[in-house]
Structures are given as structure tokens and as C-alpha cells.
Amino acid sequence: MTKAILQLNDIKKSFPGVKALDGASLNVYPGRVMALMGENGAGKSTLMKVLTGIYQMDSGSIIYQEQSTQFNCPRDSQLGGISIIHQELNLIPELSIAENIFLGREPTSLLGRVCWKQMYHEADKLLAKLGVEHSSKTLLGTLSLGEQQMVEIAKALSFESKVIVMDEPTDALTEKETTALFQVINELRQQGCGVVYISHRLKEIFDVCDDITVLRDGKFIGQCSVNDTDEDSLIEMMVGRKLEDQYPRIDVSHSGDCLEVNDLHGECVYGASFSLRRGEILGVSGLMGSGRTELMKLICGALRKDKGTVRLNNKSIEPSSAQDGLTEGIAYISEDRKGEGLILGLSVKENMSLSSLHTFSKKLQIDHSKERSSVDDFINLFNIKTPNREQVIGHLSGGNQQKVAIAKGLMTNPKVLILDEPTRGVDVGAKKEIYQLINKFKADGMSILLVSSEMPEVLGMSDRIIVMHEGQVNGIFDAKTVDQETLLACGVGKKVNEELA
Numbered sequence: 270m271t272k273a274i275l276q277l278n279d280i281k282k283s284f285p286g287v288k289a290l291d292g293a294s295l296n297v298y299p300g301r302v303m304a305l306m307g308e309n310g311a312g313k314s315t316l317m318k319v320l321t322g323i324y325q326m327d328s329g330s331i332i333y334q335e336q337s338t339q340f341n342c343p344r345d346s347q348l349g350g351i352s353i354i355h356q357e358l359n360l361i362p363e364l365s366i367a368e369n370i371f372l373g374r375e376p377t378s379l380l381g382r383v384c385w386k387q388m389y390h391e392a393d394k395l396l397a398k399l400g401v402e403h404s405s406k407t408l409l410g411t412l413s414l415g416e417q418q419m420v421e422i423a424k425a426l427s428f429e430s431k432v433i434v435m436d437e438p439t440d441a442l443t444e445k446e447t448t449a450l451f452q453v454i455n456e457l458r459q460q461g462c463g464v465v466y467i468s469h470r471l472k473e474i475f476d477v478c479d480d481i482t483v484l485r486d487g488k489f490i491g492q493c494s495v496n497d498t499d500e501d502s503l504i505e506m507m508v509g510r511k512l513e514d515q516y517p518r519i520d521v522s523h524s525g526d527c528l529e530v531n532d533l534h535g536e537c538v539y540g541a542s543f544s545l546r547r548g549e550i551l552g553v554s555g556l557m558g559s560g561r562t563e564l565m566k567l568i569c570g571a572l573r574k575d576k577g578t579v580r581l582n583n584k585s586i587e588p589s590s591a592q593d594g595l596t597e598g599i600a601y602i603s604e605d606r607k608g609e610g611l612i613l614g615l616s617v618k619e620n621m622s623l624s625s626l627h628t629f630s631k632k633l634q635i636d637h638s639k640e641r642s643s644v645d646d647f648i649n650l651f652n653i654k655t656p657n658r659e660q661v662i663g664h665l666s667g668g669n670q671q672k673v674a675i676a677k678g679l680m681t682n683p684k685v686l687i688l689d690e691p692t693r694g695v696d697v698g699a700k701k702e703i704y705q706l707i708n709k710f711k712a713d714g715m716s717i718l719l720v721s722s723e724m725p726e727v728l729g730m731s732d733r734i735i736v737m738h739e740g741q742v743n744g745i746f747d748a749k750t751v752d753q754e755t756l757l758a759c760g761v762g763k764k765v766n767e768e769l770a
């Protein structure tokens with residue numbers, strides 16, 4: 270193997286009450302893709318923030334291009350040839366795509382004026398490379414989450430970096446966008462760039478990476494070639510134990526319909542109909558843009574419906590806001606935890622109890638003792654890795670933030686729980702914990718709508734599955750008998766014979 274272009278050796282970093290890194294190491298090689306793996310809270314993102322100057326390490330060393338280096342801020346690392354594509358987007362919706370890509374380093378004339386034509390031209394070239402079918406003059410806020418992620422990637426590519434870090438880059442991407450990204454990664458490999466690829470999607474690691482480094486609890490566990498390991502061995506390195514039965518579905522006797530949706534019309538939804546039984550997990554599958562999220566938001570009141578009916582426990586409901594939905598007993602956990610699920614500047618406690626403060630109110634005052642006790646119960650139940658309930662949630666890992674978002678919905682004690690991409694950005698160990706919790710509430714009689722882009726997850730956890738296509742329910746299947754090929758065929762618009770009556 271060629272000499273490493275970047276070496277992070279025995280990095281240590283502590284925060285008040287937390288030892289985030291305790292001897293973490295990483296080698297990045299030119300022309301190779303290094304996967305950085307580990308459970309949520311293992312220290313992956315912290316290590317990358319140390320590398321790029323967001324955090325300063327307590328001890329250890331960084332060797333970049335055979336020189337001892339320490340960057341003071343992200344701009345220094347970018348100018349030095351190291352770019353990072355963060356898991357959470359760092360873009361400005363009110364600016365155009367080109368303005369976001371070149372913000373702070375716009376091409377200028379000798380008189381200091383922005384060369385708009387040149388900037389748009391360079392940005393359009395980057396977008397074309399990534400297969401983004403938008404003009405760089407387009408306002409960023411009009412793009413989907415996946416398209417905005419591609420702009421973030423274009424921004425990193427614009428620096429022509431020698432090392433590019435990609436933190437969960439495909440989380441919000443469609444299959445087409447993911448394919449385009451993998452083509453770009455192959456080009457970067459051919460150009461001799463070193464790529465650090467952070468993802469919880471094991472299939473992607475084996476598809477696109479050359480080498481793997483594993484962290485656990487902030488410590489370096491090992492480095493190996495992709496060709497010398499398999500999924501089971503990798504999971505064991507990550508969690509420190511064998512992980513049996515990845516999708517622990519349980520069977521619960523159903524007792525009639527809890528939710529009935531009939532001929533629902535609204536934004537991107539055209540006549541959707543289905544029912545959800547008590548104590549059932551109903552999977553919701555379909556391609557990106559099929560109307561899955563919009564349907565869920567229409568049901569809970571986050572979007573206004575044009576026509577159709579929603580009945581909960583044989584009672585017609587007309588929620589006109591997400592708060593109305595909560596009042597009726599429908600809790601929606603958004604796929605976008607940063608934009609719609611959490612307030613990153615508030616504490617774990619404040620985020621978790623925000624939607625259920627009325628249950629802690631007594632004579633117009635909040636019973637803080639009862640609130641703290643309930644929050645602590647959910648922290649223990651979900652195994653949320655946080656120093657305490659008062660920790661600012663923005664300081665937690667993405668997976669632990671996701672657990673808080675789910676707990677926030679469950680704290681309202683809903684009759685129907687809508688989980689939209691509940692394990693996005695969550696490691697395999699935490700996924701298993703979330704699945705077990707879903708099963709616990711299912712066994713207690715809660716009805717659950719599970720929206721997921723991961724077909725194995727939908728198949729593994731659901732009792733039945735509805736498939737969306739162009740805003741309509743194109744099929745309803747028994748999860749025990751249907752296969753991925755049938756779901757995919759239904760998702761692209763085909764009618765298949767296995768549909769349930």
C-alpha cells in the first residue's frame with residue numbers, strides 16, 4: 270500500500286463529563302477510499318472535527334503530506350486541501366446554488382466586483398458532474414433535501430481538495446443521486462485523492478470503499494481491507510459483540526382498525542387509501558418523491574388536505590396542524606430531525622418534553638420534578654448516550670439525537686406513531702435498540718406507520734407494507750410473503766398479483 274497522505278495518531282479529546290476520543294487513529298491513502306466506522310457516539314464526527322480545526326485536540330498528532338500539522342479553523346483546513354461534507358447541511362436557503370458553493374470566495378475582477386458569469390459557469394460544471402438538473406442560479410431553498418446534499422458535495426469538490434471527508438453523504442439521496450456520487454468518488458480515486466467515507470449503510474461500505482477503520486468508545490479498534498472482512502465481522506468490531514437477528518419482528522394479535530384513510534388528496538398525494546390495525550407496524554415503501562412523507566404529514570395535520578377522510582378509532586378527525594394531530598393522538602417523527610424535529614440549542618430534557626409539557630402542568634405551572642423523572646426514564650429506556658439531561662442536544666451524536674426525537678413523540682403517549690426514516694444516520698447497534706423499542710410499544714397496542722427507504726428494514730419490521738407511487742397507494746402486501754423485487758416493481762408503477770384484498 271502507498272504511503273498515507275494523512276495520518277491521525279493517538280488523538281485524545283475531552284469535553285466536560287465526556288471523553289470523546291481516547292487514542293483514536295486513522296490513515297488515509299491517496300487514490301483509496303477509507304471507511305470510518307463505529308456506533309453513534311464512537312467519536313467519528315469528533316475526530317473529523319479535530320482534523321478540520323473545528324475542535325483542538327488535547328493530545329496526539331496529525332501528519333498531512335509528511336508534515337506535522339494542526340489546523341486552527343475549518344477555513345485553514347480547506348485552504349490546505351482538506352474538505353468535509355458534514356452530515357448536517359451548512360447551506361443558506363435564501364441564496365442561489367452558485368452563491369452557496371462559492372460563498373466567501375467568489376471570483377472577482379481587478380476592481381473587486383463579483384464575476385457572476387464565471388461563478389455560474391463553474392457552479393454549473395460542478396452540478397453537471399453530479400447529475401444535478403438545476404441551474405446554479407436556482408434558489409437553494411427550493412430544492413429537496415437530497416438535492417441540497419448534492420450542492421453540499423459540489424461545494425466540497427470546488428476546493429479541489431487532496432482529502433475529502435464524506436459524513437453520511439447518501440442519507441438524503443435518491444438512488445440516482447447515490448449512483449452519481451459513487452461515480453464522482455471513483456473519479457476522485459483515479460485523481461489520487463484520499464477519501465474518508467462515514468456511513469452506517471454496510472452495503473455502501475463494501476460497494477465503494479477500499480479500507481475500513483473502526484472506532485469504539487473513542488478508541489481505535491482496528492484497520493483492515495474491505496476484501497479481508499465481511500458484514501458480521503465488521504459489526505462485531507463496531508459493537509464489541511455479535512449482533513444476532515438484525516430485524517427482531519414480533520407477532521401481535523390485531524384487534525380491528527385503529528386508523529382509516531380514505532381517498533386522501535393533498536400536496537403530492539392523489540387519492541390514497543389504507544387502514545392501520547391496532548398493534549400493527551405498517552411499512553410505507555416507495556421511491557423518493559412518491560409522496561410517502563407528504564401522506565404522513567396530511568394524516569397528522571402538518572399539511573392541509575384537499576379532500577378525503579381520516580378516521581381514528583372510528584371517529585373522523587380533521588387536524589389542521591401537527592399540534593392538532595398530537596391532541597388527537599397521532600405523533601409524527603420527521604425524517605429531518607434538524608429542521609423539523611429538534612431545537613439544537615436546547616437541552617435533551619427541553620427537546621424531549623417540548624411536545625408534552627401539558628402533561629406536566631399543574632395549576633398553570635410545570636411540575637419540573639415529574640418532567641425530569643419522565644425524561645430520565647426515557648434516557649434509560651433508549652440508552653441515550655449523554656452526560657445528563659441538561660446537555661445541549663446539538664453536542665450529541667446524530668444517532669442519539671434521533672433517539673431523543675423518537676422519545677419526544679412517545680412521551681405524548683400517542684395512539685398512532687408515525688416514524689419517517691427513524692434509523693437514518695443510526696448505527697447497527699442503535700438500530701437494534703430502536704427496533705426493540707418499536708416492538709415494545711407495538712406489544713402494548715400502539716399502531717405504527719414505518720416509512721423507510723431501506724427495503725430490508727421495511728420487510729424485516731413490518732406486518733404489512735403499502736407501496737406508494739406518484740402519490741397513490743399502488744399496492745398492499747403481507748411482509749412475510751412479499752420480496753424486494755415485488756416492492757420495487759410496485760414502487761415504479763407496476764401492478765402485481767400478490768396484492769392483498
